[in-house]
Amino acid sequence: GENVEQHPSTLSVQEGDSAVIKCTYSDSASNYFPWYKQELGKRPQLIIDIRSNVGEKKDQRIAVTLNKTAKHFSLHITETQPEDSAVYFCAGPPSDYKLSFGAGTTVTVRA
Amino acid sequence: SQTIHQWPATLVQPVGSPLSLECTVEGTSNPNLYWYRQAAGRGLQLLFYSVGIGQISSEVPQNLSASRPQDRQFILSSKKLLLSDSGFYLCAWRDRGKFTEAFFGQGTRLTVV
Numbered sequence: 001g002e003n004v005e006q007h008p009s010t011l012s013v014q015e016g017d018s019a020v021i022k023c024t025y026s027d028s029a030s031n032y033f034p035w036y037k038q039e040l041g042k043r044p045q046l047i048i049d050i051r052s053n054v055g056e057k058k059d060q061r062i063a064v065t066l067n068k069t070a071k072h073f074s075l076h077i078t079e080t081q082p083e084d085s086a087v088y089f090c091a092g093p094p095s096d097y098k099l100s101f102g103a104g105t106t107v108t109v110r111a
Numbered sequence: 112s113q114t115i116h117q118w119p120a121t122l123v124q125p126v127g128s129p130l131s132l133e134c135t136v137e138g139t140s141n142p143n144l145y146w147y148r149q150a151a152g153r154g155l156q157l158l159f160y161s162v163g164i165g166q167i168s169s170e171v172p173q174n175l176s177a178s179r180p181q182d183r184q185f186i187l188s189s190k191k192l193l194l195s196d197s198g199f200y201l202c203a204w205r206d207r208g209k210f211t212e213a214f215f216g217q218g219t220r221l222t223v224v
Contacts, residue, residue, distance in 0.1 A: 043217055097162045
């Protein structure tokens with residue numbers, strides 16, 4: 001998979017505010033951009049993904065946007081709640097076999 | 112439906128001892144299989160991946176090895192553990208192709224003492 005740079009590494013937000021995490025990639029041929037969430041002590045799970053033929057995808061309070069020109073994709077969480085506290089990973093656009101992840105963002109939602 | 116089993120959940124091993132972690136997948140055929148390590152508060156480091164029986168690709172030089180003796184079985188091993196091998200080990204699988212979701216096992220928390 002392609003390496004990606006993920007920022008920020010930590011993010012603290014007030015409950016109800018929005019959170020945005022960004023990943024930058026370099027391979028212009030990349031066409032699939034997933035996001036995973038890992039709660040404390042648990043396994044990562046896919047929460048949303050997007051393919052390159054669309055610019056944005058929403059699922060309730062989460063959304064992913066893609067800017068192919070700038071080569072970055074972002075995870076947006078609106079109206080944050082305590083259960084959104086977790087580590088979020090973007091995955092490097094995968095090849096048919098290899099799958100690597102960004103460094104992760106620890107999101108803390110303050111009550 | 113597909114399931115992934117990884118065991119044990121926790122393991123405490125002395126330095127210099129061997130290691131064997133096992134992962135099996137049910138409900139799918141010919142999956143891509145992965146081993147990741149996660150240090151406390153850190154990211155997912157890809158250790159090994161496999162596209163078929165006996166086919167192992169290593170991402171990071173270390174004293175760990177992996178094997179895939181059967182289509183849906185992936186084993187992570189070490190002959191002699193180091194303190195630095197401590198971490199959270201995750202097995203994962205996904206179907207072939209680029210647009211496929213990865214499914215993770217429950218993880219093994221390894222502490223080398």
